[in-house]
Amino acid sequence: MTQNPSKQPAQDFGGKIVALAGGVGGAKLALGLYRYLQSKNRAKELAVVVNTGDDMDYLGLRISPDLDTVMYTLADLANPTTGWGIKGDTAQALQMLGRYGHDNWFWLGDQDIATHLIRTRGLQTGKTLTQITDEMRTALGIECELLPMTNEPVRTIVETEEVGSLPFQEYFVRRRAADTVKSLTFEGIEEAELTDEVCHALTDPALIIICPSNPYLSIQPILAIPSMRKLLSSSSAPIVVVSPIVGGVALKGPAAANMRSLGGETEASALGVARVYAGFAQRFVLDQVDAEQKSDIEKLAYKVMVTNTIMKDDESKIRLAQEILEGYAAI
């Protein structure tokens, strides 16, 4: 990883680069991959498959928070402070909803509403979520594929110790992910079908990357779609995990707490993440601060790359993406 990237030509991947992502954490690496491939005129070889278990219906609007986060990020529209929402967006509608006495705990940016309106209307008129998303990302000038994990509604239900079961956004936003999660249910997952677009992206891909998203809340719903795990693992492409836990903490969100209550780990760690995907993924991208866990992760049959995985700006996102692609693409 000390090679000078500018002297290294991009390898011929010989297939799609498929990234599985949730929200903010996943979007960062997706952006790095996208920008790097764009610089090589190969953005079209990237497909980002996004969790839709977080989707919700709010006031009749279909909201897909993870899809929106990834889309806004790739379109260079994301709010750089939060990682989600649109930069410079206002909340006039939300304030007015409050004035009408309506629930307004879920952030609804005014520009954001345009996305929700178009998505909702598209679904009402018989389009699939995949079609609608493709039209939106095209309008926003995004050149890579942006694929919802499925077109059918899947809803993550969080069983908490404190207050019983909660729809995902009630747990995550309304109650600020403060409850202890005992188990997860993905409502509708049995009826959820793999889309043609996801199947196509996963037919002989060059590389499958599990972005540094929450393994339980963001990645597990994707893998829980019937046949998805099978399709992923039956491909000859390596599956690379980028750890969302660095130095024992989650870079964003409740992943560390989830790892204890859902993963049965004493402490959150990259090793714990490796255990989640053991036997399924073969490569692991470990942050340099966790280098001492390398040999333990290798014992789980991973090849491990140690590098700086902190993506604090576009440059570091692109650098990490490049290391992953150049390190593994041709293997």
Next chain:
Amino acid sequence: MTQNPSKQPAQDFGGKIVALAGGVGGAKLALGLYRYLQSKNRAKELAVVVNTGDDMDYLGLRISPDLDTVMYTLADLANPTTGWGIKGDTAQALQMLGRYGHDNWFWLGDQDIATHLIRTRGLQTGKTLTQITDEMRTALGIECELLPMTNEPVRTIVETEEVGSLPFQEYFVRRRAADTVKSLTFEGIEEAELTDEVCHALTDPALIIICPSNPYLSIQPILAIPSMRKLLSSSSAPIVVVSPIVGGVALKGPAAANMRSLGGETEASALGVARVYAGFAQRFVLDQVDAEQKSDIEKLAYKVMVTNTIMKDDESKIRLAQEILEGYAAI
């Protein structure tokens, strides 16, 4: 009309004051009536019945422009420059819709969207437009009744000389009411029923006021509801018309042009307005600049009040309302 209003106690109306209104022009007098009655602690005696023929569906949102204009006006939220929309509102969602390549010729304020979302959601969950409107006006602190003319969807279709038939808002907003209107159709009017609330308000009302709204586009749809005209004219209460045409021009909108193409008048005039309602209404409020038309209007069996009908500020709205109420309430 030269009496000093402050020395005159409000009369006991002995029934509801019912105002029929369209958008901006009607909302002005509705506000005058409301504020005047509020000052007498009698705001609850006012019921404003509003045209819904202008309603439209846009991106899955049910929009009721006239209801919104009257509601925002009574709640002191209306944009004082336009008369419609919410003061200080922004259009971030609309701009984003444009970015997605979506039609954005219909103004959609961000705060406004909250109204449309709540209305749309309410209808989806089985509430009537009357219930939803009542909940919203209550939340906004409006003390009088605000009643859509019917709960069923009625759509005004405008047959134009230039481009054939147009949904109302296409004619009014998108094409800026620039086409010549040959005829109007109120789609759904035969299925539209009088609501219990409108029937109740019109059971022995004290006074029925036709606000200075467009007689063809705003008032005619209300009167076209089966039994509405009968119910109105069978009541013993006088029906008072306030002319929307002053000095031969419409104070707002295409009423003058409509009067020529739809009303068969050579020129727009208060007399022409009087002809529209002749035999149905018995009182006519004529602006002082049109005083010379008084005798011609009287020949149509109207009692005529001549006064200043220009409502340029709240004070003049209240004064006009007071003159109408004190002039006719006890008759």
